[in-house]
Amino acid sequence: MKMSLLRPNGPWYVYGLVMAVWTVYTLSVVMAHISASQSYQLDYVTLNIIRLTFALPILVIWLLAAQSIMRFARYARLVAKTPEGPAFSRIAQGLGWLFAYVLALMILPRLAAMFAHSALVLPAVFVRNHLPVALLVVAFSLLYLGSVRLIKRVPVEPSYHSTTLRWLAYCVFVVIFVTIFFGTKADGTSPDGVPFFAVPHSVLLFTLILPSIIAWGLGLTAVFFVYRYSRFAKGSVYRAALRWLAAGLAASIGFTILVELVLLNTPALRGLGLATLSLLIYLFVAIYAVGGLLVARGASKLALIEEAL
Amino acid sequence: MSGQIFEAVVAINEDYLGPAARRFVARHILFHLAKQPDELTHDDLPKLTEWTRVTMALLTEDKDVLEAYARRLQDLEEHYRGERDR
Numbered sequence: 001m002k003m004s005l006l007r008p009n010g011p012w013y014v015y016g017l018v019m020a021v022w023t024v025y026t027l028s029v030v031m032a033h034i035s036a037s038q039s040y041q042l043d044y045v046t047l048n049i050i051r052l053t054f055a056l057p058i059l060v061i062w063l064l065a066a067q068s069i070m071r072f073a074r075y076a077r078l079v080a081k082t083p084e085g086p087a088f089s090r091i092a093q094g095l096g097w098l099f100a101y102v103l104a105l106m107i108l109p110r111l112a113a114m115f116a117h118s119a120l121v122l123p124a125v126f127v128r129n130h131l132p133v134a135l136l137v138v139a140f141s142l143l144y145l146g147s148v149r150l151i152k153r154v155p156v157e158p159s160y161h162s163t164t165l166r167w168l169a170y171c172v173f174v175v176i177f178v179t180i181f182f183g184t185k186a187d188g189t190s191p192d193g194v195p196f197f198a199v200p201h202s203v204l205l206f207t208l209i210l211p212s213i214i215a216w217g218l219g220l221t222a223v224f225f226v227y228r229y230s231r232f233a234k235g236s237v238y239r240a241a242l243r244w245l246a247a248g249l250a251a252s253i254g255f256t257i258l259v260e261l262v263l264l265n266t267p268a269l270r271g272l273g274l275a276t277l278s279l280l281i282y283l284f285v286a287i288y289a290v291g292g293l294l295v296a297r298g299a300s301k302l303a304l305i306e307e308a309l
Numbered sequence: 310m311s312g313q314i315f316e317a318v319v320a321i322n323e324d325y326l327g328p329a330a331r332r333f334v335a336r337h338i339l340f341h342l343a344k345q346p347d348e349l350t351h352d353d354l355p356k357l358t359e360w361t362r363v364t365m366a367l368l369t370e371d372k373d374v375l376e377a378y379a380r381r382l383q384d385l386e387e388h389y390r391g392e393r394d395r
Contacts, residue, residue, distance in 0.1 A: 084328055153328070235327025237369045301368070305329045308364045309340050 014070060018062050021103055026055045028110035054281060058106065061289045065102065068248070068296035069095045075303040084153060090146030091226070091249075095295065097139035098252055102288065104132045105259065109194075116193040126198040133211050136256060140219035143249065147225035154232040158224075166224055173220075173257065174213050180265050181209050212260055219253040238305060244298030251291030259284055314389060315346045318357065321381050325365065325374065337361055351389045358382040 029051050072095055076088040108128040115124040158166075181204070189195050197204060226249055230242035262280070272280070315334065322330035334357075335346045341360045342353050349357070362379050369375065 079329075082328065082332070233327050234323055235325050235330065236374060237325045237365070238327035238329055240369070305326055305368055306332065308333075308367050309336065309360075 011070075014066050015063060018066050019059075021107065022055070022059045022062060025058075025107050025110060026052075028107075028114070029055060050278075054278075057282075057285060061285050061292070062103070064289055064296070065099050065292040068292040068299065069099055071296045071303070072245075072299040075299045075306070078303055078306045084150065087146045087149035087153075090142050090149065091222075094139050094142030094144075094146060094222075095252075097135055097142060098256070101132050101135040101139055101256065104135055105263075108132065113190075113192045113194050121194060122198040125195050129197060129204075130207060133208055133215070133260075136215045136260075137211050137218075140215040140222065140253075143222035144218040144225075147222040147229070150229040151225040154229055156228070156232045158228065162224075166220070170217060170220055173216060177213065177261060177264070178209065180261060181205070184265060216253075216257060219256070223250045223253055238302075241298055241301035241305065244294050244301060246298075248291045248294030248296075248298060251287055251294060255284060255288040255291060258287070312347050314351065314354065315349045317385055317389075318349075318354075318361075318382075321378070321385060322361065325369075325378060333364075334361065337364070351393045354386045354389055358386060 030048055069092065072088075073092040076085070076092040079085045079088055108131060112121070112124040112128040115121045182201075184196075187195070187197075199207065223246065226242070227246040230239055230246045233239055233242065262284075315338070319331050319334050322334055326333050337357060337360050338344055338346050338349055338353075342349070342357060344353070362375075362382060365378055366375055
């Protein structure tokens, strides 16, 4: 990976905003209830050292993600007046909302924990569980709309084989997700005293599961369309740059699917050891980071095509 | 004829840069030749293709692609040189 991808790109206030959100996140983590340390038989200092080993990589990942989105948004502005412009603009917006989803995913559990022993705990848990999914629906809808505009530029119909395979993969995801959902209990609380869910299973099915399934359908279709566009668009150098973007989108969407599957199964996470849990978190963060870097690389190559002299 | 030469250069570039080809060629004509794309003449081709070759080398490291690109531009130059000489 070239070092130029790590160079700041875009307005500095965005990085400032990311730093501010990270500071709030880190403070809320460090000040969190001590009961978590009791779960793993750790003293308070050791627990906070472990927490900081997560917080620092998370800051780096967030900054990289912000950077990759700004690089892509810059490319979208460069081609704004071309026939492909609106499509890339939608995709850039979708990536921005996806980043908001990632931030919400990290921040909201900490905020909900602050209401652990108050009357507002259930509304806080409801927001914690539902706001990320709402952001995901917006993000994937925009990515889908952008990808539909792109695919219309290449008049090649997808084969019966690839369409069947795509639907089969989607159905497998849906079955796994719904099975895990029905296997979880809607009651129960975390070590912080925060309930896992604020509403019964029957309500969650429509407010959490159905929107997630729809969002993934849109997201997977978007990846498929961008990938097809990167295969069939004219121009070998242009296609090579687009393939980085398609791979980055696939990694980002894969990350959200894994996260939602695991979050739905939060009670089971309590049974995992600290090392397994740490590895799991690092794996997710790494997938999102790789996705961001791939998008940044694709955006840089596409922008170079538009600017090189 | 000028527009025809421009379109011929764009057609070659489209095989590499797709929808960005027209903007790519027009940008090079404006910047390196200080002309509008429809003012392109046979005599401008050597300088233009030299610049686009150099820039293409920034966009891809694939030697086969670069060689094929350079060969096609050279063929185009020779074609128009032949036409001019006739």
